[in-house]
Amino acid sequence: MIRVPPPNEKLTEIIRKIGVKKLISIEINPYLPVDYQLIAKIAPNFCSVIWIARPNDSKNPRMLxxxxxxxxxxxRGYTVLVHIPGIFYSRHEMKNILTILKEYGIRNIFAMRGGGPWLKIKNADFSLAQIFIEFIRDEFRGYFDIIIAxxxxxHPASNSMEQEMFFLRNKIVSGANIILTQACMTPERYLNYKKYALCMLLIFR
Structure with a gap:
């Protein structure tokens, strides 16, 4: 049975509403068959949709x-977070993609450079996640919640934790709303990272 879809929420609104309760999300690979019945049983707070840019992708964004x-x-009534690897798209292509996502009612973008630090694309419009974030804010103001990694x-592209925090600060200043971190780490490393990131959020928001 298909649920009547409510207006898609921003993740910041969901987190604010849930408070200290546990939040459940699932990550979906759109290049494999999707089991919507299983998703309904899990009943996630939001669904995270990954994005793998491929050379043979359709030039029509609606067919991606x-x-x-x-x-x-x-x-089907779920809140969606769409991962987008910015480095593979021009500013014109990205505006079309984001405009369609807005038309569909999606409010949450996981903005990333994508492709790994070894990938070099000449004259890429979004060579850094920070540039991508600035573009979203310039073109769509506060419509989207912007999630960053x-x-x-x-990160493999960073030479040190100090440089990593420099990049994180730039993404926050550019307009990021939420930071999603890796899952595999020591508790101490995560807690230290969280403490530093929270300090920056308090300073720059």
């Missing part, structure tokens, strides 16, 4: 797997 699956999830174990 992440958008197709996201649209169906919204139709945090790396307590240090």
């Amino acid at each position: 797997n992440p958008l197709i699956v996201s649209k169906e999830l919204i139709r 945090g790396f307590p174990n240090v």
Whole structure:
């Protein structure tokens, strides 16, 4: 049975509403068959849809797997977080993609550079996640919640934790709302990272 979809919520609204209660999310690979009955049994607070840019992808954004699956999830009443690897798209292509996501009712974007630090694309419009975040804010103001990746174990492109925190600060200043971190780490490393990140959020928000 298909639920009547409520207006898609921002993740900040969901977190504020839930408070200290546990939040459940699932990550969906839109390039594999999606078991919507299983998703209904899990009843997540939101669904995270990954995005793998491929050379043979359709030039029509509506035909991209992440958008197709996201649209169906919204139709079924779920809040959606869409991962987008910015480095693979031009500013024009990205505006079209984000405009369609807005049309579908999606309010949450996981904004990332994508492709790994070894990938080099000449004249890429979004060579850094920070540039992508600034673009979303310039074009769509506060419509989207922007989620970014945090790396307590240090991103491969960073030379040190100090440099990692410099990049994190820039993404926060550019307009990021939420930091999602890696799951595999020591508790001490996570707690130290969280303490530093919270300090920056208090300073720059």
